Amino acid sequence: MIKQKTLLLLLLCQTFFYSYSLNDKNKVYRISSDFIHVTFDETDGKLALATLDENVFFETKFKSFVKDKTKTIKSHEISNLGFSNSIEIHLLNGEIKLVSLIDGVPFAFLETIVVNSSKRPLKVDKIDICDAKILPMVEDSKLRVLGTGGLTLVNEQPNSGKKLHKKPYKINEASRVSPAGSYMFLSIANPETRSGFVGGWISSNKGSGIIHYFSNKGTTNIRASIDYGRLNILEHSNFDTEVLALGYFKDCRLGLESYADIVANYYEIELNPQLDGYCTWYSRPNGRASDENKIIELSEDAKKKLKPYGFDFIQIDDKWQRGLYKNGPRRVFVNHREDGPYPNGMKPVAEKIKNMGLTPGIWWMPFAGTFDDDFFSDKQYLFSKNQDGTPYVAKWGGAAFDLTNPKTLKYVGDISHRLANDWGYKYFKIDGLWMGTSTKNQYGNNEYIGNDHLGEQIVENPNITPIESYRLGLKTIRDTVGKDVFILGCNTSQNMRVFGASFGLMDAMRIGPDNKPEWKYLKMGPWHGTNRYFLHGKVWYNDPDPLYVRNEMPIEHSKVICSWVSISGQLNVFSEWLPDLNPERLHLLQRTLPSHGLTARPVDLFEEFFPKIWELDNPVLDQKIVAVFNWEDDTELGFNKDLEKLGLDSDENYDVYEYWTGSYKEVKENLKLKIPKASCRVFSIRKKKSHPQVISTSRHITQGIVDVVEEIWDEKTKTFLLKTKNIEDDNYEIRIVVPSAMEVDKVIFNKSEIPFELKGSLLIANVTTKITKNFEWEISFK
Structure with missing residues (x-):
């Protein structure tokens, strides 16, 4: 059953009922x-879905269904979610539609069963599930509309690359599809109230779920479909699609x-604890893979300056490995380059990092090789093939592995074992993920793009779909490596097929392209x-790429x-040469550790293409x-927001402290200010009390x-x-609001x-301790 806090919030104050009925006269x-x-x-x-007050929010028509075969079903099970009551609808084309409701879950579930009653296998590259009015x-x-392409109007192509960058990542306009689409999820909302529709594919076991959206005669419509690329449904058999x-x-x-x-429930996701750490790639100096001396120098510095604050890992990036340097990185990960930055090997470095109490991490590409590298001359079985028999090659990614072949899976497993178990690296950054689907590199993409060669290759076992083989x-x-290795995927922007296909199989995911300072x-x-904030901490930890304080x-x-x-709580990784950071920049970095682990x-989210405002509630205070x-880096921001929109009571008075300017004020009804270009403000807000309360710390x-x-406030003893x-x-500074009628004693x-x-109104006290632990305060008032 669903146990997460979000669903408990939704269930609050609702009266439970769960029933089914049939009007025999009208069917x-x-x-x-x-x-x-x-x-x-x-x-x-x-078929109509409605709220409890009978407002229909989803409506579709099945034009060719078999009358008198519809029925209701008790106790239909959806994997790891529970048992449902369902309506089973039979279509003339042999499909069966199951619409289900589960106790305590705020969604209806639509499943499609494709029936192949013929004597021949049925070959499918795509299945259309439904067209519906929202x-x-x-x-x-x-x-x-909010999808993977960002916030848009119903009839607008997302084109997030053009909106985000003056020189956007180039996407072939001819490959764009109409209507526009989103991978895996879609929300259609009223921006003023945030109310509306949420739909999403909860599984991606064999296919890539898409939701298109468009306006038709003033009505918002969606079209749900699944791309398989290569799906063979055996004769006289049924096939269950994604949910x-x-x-x-x-x-x-x-x-x-x-x-x-x-x-998370469907895939029984249990994430490893979130880690905060360092990646060598962007560091200047000593970037890319760093080297065996500099990485230890940085690790020693991190142990001293950052580990007490919650710092966890040191990750070595690309250029440590062997191989032919062609069309992207070298791709021989069985050993290090003897003429490279780690001439004495990778294992000794991992041991040194581990001995400092830090987790050693390593970058690699598990699903691709370089077919004309001598190392792969006797391993051509590893690669998926074009129709002419040559290895399938993608830009930067190299030659794609055929993951339907057990020999290829063994090769991947053997390297995984060497890196994690023989060498001791317990943090993996695995790059070029999309190569596991044998598709095109569509770097920088977010919205649904057309043909990417999904399923076009010759593989060892054509009865395994590309998404299935990737998984x-x-x-x-x-x-191979076990539960204790933290796995970060990199990255969805290379090809968004891996977005849903990775659900349930990694701890963290780079959810965008490479950044820079x-x-x-x-x-x-x-x-x-x-x-994609809602996935963080539930499906995986979102990795936005490093922060910079150089x-x-x-x-x-x-x-x-x-x-x-710090506020979003997403993966906190930096890529700076720590020994050279000045005290101000080091202090800033320390203020981000550790991640808070909250929602x-x-x-x-539904008002701005690039949302400006975040909220975070403290469960202790x-x-x-x-x-x-x-x-904006050229415009001052005028900000004026009703407190109600921030989840506060407009009728109450609030104490407000801003972190960066150190300013305190009392606020009622709205929060109004001006923010300079390319800047931010972080406010701590608490309802005014008749007794002292902490408003901020450093x-x-x-x-x-x-x-x-x-x-704790003790009214009796003040x-x-x-x-x-x-x-x-x-140096720790605490800021406490003291009511005007009270006088501090000590x-x-x-x-x-x-x-x-x-x-x-502020009491400010500063302390510096010699050890890290919990300390007690006692502030008395006259």
């Missing part, structure tokens, strides 16, 4: 749950989070991470990327963190979330008790009285 079949009514009318073939009770022109979830939500953000919960490759890696590239990670960057740019990573949400970002950009363990986690040798920290400062 109208109906099933209901505590979220949705489903009806199928045999008189006209109309009726979210608002004018079509006001709706916004589509459909729902209506008062807040589509919660709907998207529920979708991620469903995926076999990932499973081989995981089964320059502003226009620095923004790419936040844009991709925002539009000395020559504008400090405001560094504050922006550090703030975004943060973009406020204006009654505190909300609101971050506002100005993504420890972390989240201002108390990772360090304030306990806060004593304010706190417990904070302090880091050795780190501040005791770790059983010793310490000095403090009063600035208006």
